[in-house]
Amino acid sequence: MTALLDGKTVLGLPTEIQEVRNAFAAYDEMATWQPNSIDNLLEAHRLLMSTLVEDAGSFRSGGVGVYQGKTLVHMAPPANQIPRLMADLLDWLKTTEAHPLIASCVFHYEFEFIHPFSDGNGRMGRLWQTLILSQWQPVLAFLPVETVIKSNQERYYQVLREADQKADCTHFITFMLEAIKKSLVDATTQETTREIVKLNTDDKIMNALKANPKATQKQLAQEIGITPDGIKYQLNQLKKSGKIQRKGSTKAGYWQVF
Numbered sequence: 001m002t003a004l005l006d007g008k009t010v011l012g013l014p015t016e017i018q019e020v021r022n023a024f025a026a027y028d029e030m031a032t033w034q035p036n037s038i039d040n041l042l043e044a045h046r047l048l049m050s051t052l053v054e055d056a057g058s059f060r061s062g063g064v065g066v067y068q069g070k071t072l073v074h075m076a077p078p079a080n081q082i083p084r085l086m087a088d089l090l091d092w093l094k095t096t097e098a099h100p101l102i103a104s105c106v107f108h109y110e111f112e113f114i115h116p117f118s119d120g121n122g123r124m125g126r127l128w129q130t131l132i133l134s135q136w137q138p139v140l141a142f143l144p145v146e147t148v149i150k151s152n153q154e155r156y157y158q159v160l161r162e163a164d165q166k167a168d169c170t171h172f173i174t175f176m177l178e179a180i181k182k183s184l185v186d187a188t189t190q191e192t193t194r195e196i197v198k199l200n201t202d203d204k205i206m207n208a209l210k211a212n213p214k215a216t217q218k219q220l221a222q223e224i225g226i227t228p229d230g231i232k233y234q235l236n237q238l239k240k241s242g243k244i245q246r247k248g249s250t251k252a253g254y255w256q257v258f
Contacts, residue, residue: 036094049120060118076115100136104129105176109169213254
């Protein structure tokens with residue numbers, strides 16, 4: 001391939017950097033796409049795999065197999081069947097009455113089974129599931145499926161293989177739903193923790209100012225255990241919320257706590 005040099009650089013950039021740039025470009029455009037559109041699907045692949053493969057934005061033209069080491073674990077359908085199979089899958093997605101959570105998982109599995117592109121099928125399947133979920137709940141656009149499975153990548157590929165062997169994607173659906181649930185719980189917990197820390201910091205500052213209304217920002221930073229810039233920001237936020245007020249000059253004045 002002309003775009004890939006030594007397997008490490010693309011157009012002078014490390015492959016990993018190009019992949020990240022492409023991913024940002026794809027996710028930036030995601031809100032403009034419809035999950036059941038073949039044109040949008042091909043456009044997404046073009047952005048995601050730009051300069052990484054020669055046929056970015058096109059279905060593969062040859063056969064492809066998925067290997068584990070030297071062992072063939074999945075032989076994808078022939079290339080001449082891809083347009084029909086993908087049209088059927090996207091039509092199913094458009095008409096199904098399945099809950100979006102279930103439909104997105106089924107699509108993801110069937111997409112990987114078809115393996116419509118020469119490369120980037122895993123990333124595309126995860127991107128498209130994120131698109132489906134984000135159209136059901138927009139907030140899920142900020143919790144990409146790529147992130148959901150990052151810490152469970154080995155298990156992800158394992159359940160894909162098992163579903164393939166059993167010709168039943170039930171276990172894959174269960175795995176994906178559990179991974180999405182865990183990621184949502186983790187994200188919510190982290191946000192709650194940040195709010196608790198913020199509230200505790202506010203309380204500490206206000207208590208310190210009650211005890212010593214003439215405390216300087218440097219003294220507060222040392223007592224609370226955060227940077228001077230952090231104290232300055234917190235004081236401004238407390239002033240804006242009406243919890244404290246500065247009386248008098250910067251040097252000779254004092255803090256009033258409400």
